[in-house]
Amino acid sequence: MKTTQNISVAVDAIVFGYQKDQGVSILLIKRKYAPFKGKWAIPGGFVKEKESLEFAVERELKEETGVKIDYLEQLYTFGKPNRDPRNRTISVAYFGIVNAGKFQKLQANTDAVDAEWFPIKNLPILAFDHRQILTMAIERLRNKMTYEPIGFELLNQRFAFSELEDLYSTLLDRPVDRRNFKKKVIKLGILEELDEKAPRTGAGRPGNLFQFNKNAYDRLKNDGMHFEI
Amino acid sequence: MKTTQNISVAVDAIVFGYQKDQGVSILLIKRKYAPFKGKWAIPGGFVKEKESLEFAVERELKEETGVKIDYLEQLYTFGKPNRDPRNRTISVAYFGIVNAGKFQKLQANTDAVDAEWFPIKNLPILAFDHRQILTMAIERLRNKMTYEPIGFELLNQRFAFSELEDLYSTLLDRPVDRRNFKKKVIKLGILEELDEKAPRTGAGRPGNLFQFNKNAYDRLKNDGMHFEI
DNA sequence: TATATTTGCGTCATTATTACGCAAATAAGA
């Protein structure tokens, strides 16, 4: 018993990236058309009738920014009656990550005059209710990285331990004791220590590269292991 | 730039209730119309153009079951292209709780021939992809009650400590040491012990009633306290 | 009055957490 609706369905994607110098950044596009023409916005667009929500997200990201995502999960659905001045639109927001190796070159197309990475410490004014969406996404990232190993998605596949430490301390915004942090993470048993030194950046004793071992994590998780940082 | 869509937007509500003898139950309705006529389903329906998603949930619950909810939060949005055989429908699922005192009398109206509470240990076959939604909701309840005080929403405002213990041990499906559990919960500092004995049920030493102190919880949480059970 | 049941309060061993100390390996400057 369908009543005649006139509600549009969109998807939006908050995509996180990380680099040691910039910190955590978010991918935004500059809107080409009204409303909010010229304002920065989260990439996204309307869902086509035959495609899944996830497919729509990846398609829009490709079209608007050329970026291919490494991790994707649903964030929240925003549906207030007046969030889009044109007509009623509900937007299913997704949460994505690209790893540091693919902090890719951006290419703008269809809906965007421009696409750019913005450090979360220095965000522009955003179109629609996108600021609210973004705030929720950052909150999700902060929380989730403490109880699931998604922090690794932000780094290169192989990383120096100090990068992991830096990621956690800056994002959680609290000092982390280097020695205790390492003991804790190593004891989880989900990292592999490689036989290769990390590329040097200035002074200091050289350290090995590490990589996340997803198989080990899945196995341990299955045995009731509890990831927490 | 809206492309012409033909997608319907619905909301569904997984509503949990609890009673010591039944365990945790979920509110379902028997469908009155095709598709899945006569099958059990999660209450819900199409969103009206001018109402918020939350309003739609409460309206549908009222219409279909007469139940008024004590706790409500968004669960997940289900949007696979063929989840509704009629036409493309995306459904924003919500997660609700009614407390034990209001394990209310049910009244069926509009869309439902009948509405009933089903213990989660004994669920019927469900319409659409509702089984999947329900599974996710139960998972959410299980997880969330370990790191946020939503378990109390399932009990009466004033409860015996053994009820809380029973709720956690049955829902988490693991034995809970009564003495350690109590020590842990009391130490959180979010319960008020009343000067009144709990109503007797059979033998055993009588114990006081307790109630959740939301103000204390908010205060402590603000000071960085970490709820975990 | 005896027995089963439930609550209340405790102890003790084990494990996790936190705060540090300090030496080794490097780059850069004197």
Place this chain on the structure above:
DNA sequence: TCTTATTTGCGTAATAATGACGCAAATATA
């Protein structure tokens, strides 16, 4: 070359949290 600043690696010790369990007190029921 020698010194200094920087970063890594490996540790110890005090404190806090967890988990396993003992046992008495207060009740209903047989």
